[in-house]
Amino acid sequence: MMDSRKMVFGVIGDPVAHSLSPPMQNYFMKKLKINGVYCAFHVAAEDLESCLRGARAMHFTGLNVTLPHKQAAARLARFASPQVDLLQVANTLSFEDDGSHAFTTDPNGFAASLGREQERFAGAKVVIFGAGGSARSIVYALSQLGISGLTIVNRIESKAALLAQFCLQRLAMTDVQAVSPNHPDLDLFIDQAAVLINATALGMHPLTGETPLQKFTAVEKKHFVYDLIYNPPKTRFLFEAEKRGATVRNGLEMLIHQGLKSLNIWMQENFAMDENTLSELKSLLSGELQ
Amino acid sequence: MMDSRKMVFGVIGDPVAHSLSPPMQNYFMKKLKINGVYCAFHVAAEDLESCLRGARAMHFTGLNVTLPHKQAAARLARFASPQVDLLQVANTLSFEDDGSHAFTTDPNGFAASLGREQERFAGAKVVIFGAGGSARSIVYALSQLGISGLTIVNRIESKAALLAQFCLQRLAMTDVQAVSPNHPDLDLFIDQAAVLINATALGMHPLTGETPLQKFTAVEKKHFVYDLIYNPPKTRFLFEAEKRGATVRNGLEMLIHQGLKSLNIWMQENFAMDENTLSELKSLLSGELQ
Numbered sequence: 001m002m003d004s005r006k007m008v009f010g011v012i013g014d015p016v017a018h019s020l021s022p023p024m025q026n027y028f029m030k031k032l033k034i035n036g037v038y039c040a041f042h043v044a045a046e047d048l049e050s051c052l053r054g055a056r057a058m059h060f061t062g063l064n065v066t067l068p069h070k071q072a073a074a075r076l077a078r079f080a081s082p083q084v085d086l087l088q089v090a091n092t093l094s095f096e097d098d099g100s101h102a103f104t105t106d107p108n109g110f111a112a113s114l115g116r117e118q119e120r121f122a123g124a125k126v127v128i129f130g131a132g133g134s135a136r137s138i139v140y141a142l143s144q145l146g147i148s149g150l151t152i153v154n155r156i157e158s159k160a161a162l163l164a165q166f167c168l169q170r171l172a173m174t175d176v177q178a179v180s181p182n183h184p185d186l187d188l189f190i191d192q193a194a195v196l197i198n199a200t201a202l203g204m205h206p207l208t209g210e211t212p213l214q215k216f217t218a219v220e221k222k223h224f225v226y227d228l229i230y231n232p233p234k235t236r237f238l239f240e241a242e243k244r245g246a247t248v249r250n251g252l253e254m255l256i257h258q259g260l261k262s263l264n265i266w267m268q269e270n271f272a273m274d275e276n277t278l279s280e281l282k283s284l285l286s287g288e289l290q
Numbered sequence: 291m292m293d294s295r296k297m298v299f300g301v302i303g304d305p306v307a308h309s310l311s312p313p314m315q316n317y318f319m320k321k322l323k324i325n326g327v328y329c330a331f332h333v334a335a336e337d338l339e340s341c342l343r344g345a346r347a348m349h350f351t352g353l354n355v356t357l358p359h360k361q362a363a364a365r366l367a368r369f370a371s372p373q374v375d376l377l378q379v380a381n382t383l384s385f386e387d388d389g390s391h392a393f394t395t396d397p398n399g400f401a402a403s404l405g406r407e408q409e410r411f412a413g414a415k416v417v418i419f420g421a422g423g424s425a426r427s428i429v430y431a432l433s434q435l436g437i438s439g440l441t442i443v444n445r446i447e448s449k450a451a452l453l454a455q456f457c458l459q460r461l462a463m464t465d466v467q468a469v470s471p472n473h474p475d476l477d478l479f480i481d482q483a484a485v486l487i488n489a490t491a492l493g494m495h496p497l498t499g500e501t502p503l504q505k506f507t508a509v510e511k512k513h514f515v516y517d518l519i520y521n522p523p524k525t526r527f528l529f530e531a532e533k534r535g536a537t538v539r540n541g542l543e544m545l546i547h548q549g550l551k552s553l554n555i556w557m558q559e560n561f562a563m564d565e566n567t568l569s570e571l572k573s574l575l576s577g578e579l580q
Contacts, residue, residue: 003312003578004330012348022293037327040294047347054344057337058302288293 007036008058009266012043012051013066018205018231020285021064024259027284032263032271036061048072056095062266063093064259070104070133077102086170087140089133092262103265106137109258111145112273117247120224121145125192128152129212130199131159131178134228138199139167149175151189153212154200187218196241198227203235211236221245230255231289256281297326298348299556302333302341303356308495308521310575311354314549317574322553322561326351338362346385352556353383354549360394360423367392376460377430379423382552393555396427399548401435402563407537410484410514411435417479418442419502420489421449421468424518428489429457439465441479443502444490477508486531488517493525501526511535520545521579546571 011021017040025038041063043051048069055063065073074080074090078099084090090102111118126147128135131154142150150167154160160178167173179186190196196219202210219225225241230252238248260273301311307330315328331353333341338359345353355363364370364380368389374380380392401408416437418425421444432440440457444450450468457463469476480486486509492500509515515531520542528538550563 003316003328004307004309006312006329008329008331010348017294019294022296026293037329038293039296039298039327041298041348043347043349050340050343050347052344053340054342054347057333057341057344058300058331059333 005035007034007061007266009036009038009060009062009064010041010055011038011064011066012041012048012069014042014044014068016040016042016066019066020230020255020288021066021259023288024256024281024285025064025263027281028260028263028271031277032269034263034267043069045069045072049076052076052093052100055093056100060095062095062262064262065091065093067133074102074104076100083107083140087136089136091258092265094266103262104137105258105261105265106134106254107141107144108261109254109256110138110141112257112261113249113251113253115253117224117249118145120194121147123148124194125149125151125175125189126195126197127189127193128197128199129181129202130154131156131163132199135163135199136166138197138228139163139173140171143167143171143173147173147195149192150177151193152176152178153181153183153186154178155181181212181214187215190218190223191220194222194224196223196225196246198229198235198237201229203227203232203237204229205231208232208236211240213237213240216240216244219244219246223247224249227251228254230285233286233289252282252285253278256285295325297324297351297556299326299328299350299352299354300331300345301328301354301356302331302338302359304332304334304358306330306332306356309356310520310545310578311356311549313578314546314571314575315354315553317571318550318553318561321567322559324553324557333359335359335362339366342366342383342390345383346390350385352385352552354552355381355383357423364392364394366390373397373430377426379426381548382555384556393552394427395548395551395555396424396544397431397434398551399544399546400428400431402547402551403539403541403543405543407514407539408435411437413438414484415439415441415465415479415482416485416487417483418487418489419471419492420444421446421453422489425453425489426456428487428518429453429463430461433457433461433463437463437485439482440467441483442466442468443471443473443476444468445471471502471504477505480508480513481510484512484514486513486515486536488519488525488527491519493517493522493527494519495521498522498526501530503527503530506530506534509534509536513537514539517541518544520575523576523579542572542575543568546575 092103164178223246228251454468513536518541
């Protein structure tokens with residue numbers, strides 16, 4: 001009767017057909033001997049509330065939430081974690097007897113994905129491209145990592161200003177500026193920074209020609225350049241930065257770490273990521289991206 | 291990306307943890323190379339509407355419906371097949387762009403499960419025990435098989451009378467009577483019948499000591515005795531009838547046939563049952579019942 005007692009998990013998004021979460025979570029479940037199945041559900045924004053009520057009615061164990069539902073899920077859940085309260089975004093819902101609980105595992109997933117590069121962050125200046133929900137999770141993680149200064153670069157400057165205000169007022173950061181990609185001193189800010197992060201969708205499949213940075217002359221060997229995008233594995237942003245000698249990393253490890261953290265929430269476990277699992281999953285998921 | 295494009299199917303019921311539909315349908319999907327997954331969802335009666343809205347919001351492909359939701363599902367679906375309209379029960383929901391469509395595959399599943407025993411039915415008298423939703427599907431199938439007379443035996447005689455009325459008025463049957471299990475002529479009705487059918491839950495696991503018939507003296511070698519129950523594989527009803535020399539059959543083949551018919555509705559296919567599939571599934575599902 002194992003099949004009828006399987007726990008049901010899933011990811012909801014629009015679009016969702018290219019999500020790597022199902023192969024990843026089904027890999028985790030097999031590896032960790034969890035009797036569950038993880039599916040992708042294409043849910044339109046206007047159907048989100050029905051979806052969440054239904055998932056609860058059907059006794060789903062948990063859901064991951066991806067674009068464009070991360071903010072609405074935070075709002076619709078009955079209970080929110082302190083991080084969700086602060087960031088107003090959720091990527092993980094857990095269905096308990098008392099209702100739905102919202103969490104976000106993105107900030108911790110980002111931090112865990114840094115590995116030994118994490119030491120670059122304390123006391124360093126960072127330039128982040130983007131000011132949306134993903135950027136908000138990342139600046140929270142950056143504040144926890146003790147960075148000393150942040151430049152937020154965004155085409156819509158008012159959004160960058162709002163995120164900067166959030167950093168100053170809610171995250172107690174002190175040196176934060178919001179600029180447009182055309183700011184004359186952008187190269188200077190890059191030169192002063194140890195880390196550059198792309199939290200926009202620019203360069204994501206299929207628009208792989210795009211990049212949040214047009215001129216890479218200020219990028220050097222000293223920089224750690226991170227792109228939240230993992231499809232393609234090497235965006236034009238990472239490709240150009242690597243050509244300049246920078247150390248680069250894409251978003252695949254963050255995806256894997258946030259995924260295991262979600263599973264730990266659902267299972268109330270504390271499964272740890274080992275090197276073997278990480279490399280098996282990177283290989284499995286890279287194959288899925290082909 | 292196969293995992294993210296899997297179609298999602300399931301069975302909803304209360305209880306549902308012992309359903310054989312998930313292993314059966316997952317076997318069909320593997321065998322027929324359908325990229326789908328089939329899960330069991332425990333749904334309480336008061337949550338049925340939320341469940342159905344949610345399943346549609348999540349773009350489920352289809353659901354099977356089991357007790358106690360078969361009547362409510364027929365009512366809540368946007369469209370009903372002619373059989374559902376007539377019987378007011380549904381065991382299969384298909385989610386299309388225009389809304390949910392309700393079907394019942396129980397009558398055809400029953401007929402298909404008879405195999406070469408089907409020839410016993412035309413012109414024959416039948417005794418059926420039970421007058422609930424399952425019995426209603428079976429009497430419809432019996433009317434299609436051209437039986438000549440029907441005795442409906444039920445502890446609550448008014449329910450038997452209602453079903454008899456349905457047979458006379460809606461199924462154009464002519465010789466139908468409703469009796470209680472204590473009717474003095476029950477043995478006579480059994481003697482005149484070629485087929486006896488249990489459509490009650492009496493004898494179902496875990497109350498395996500129960501049986502709809504107390505005294506088997508009228509049961510003989512000439513009888514074909516059918517029990518819709520498949521857990522246990524041989525109810526006390528079948529055991530006693532077989533001891534008297536009757537040919538017996540449990541509900542497992544009906545389950546398998548109605549399941550494939552549901553899958554054909556969801557996939558708009560016409561997959562046929564072959565002997566090999568049937569025997570593999572009987573063996574697989576019998577193993578699940580251990």
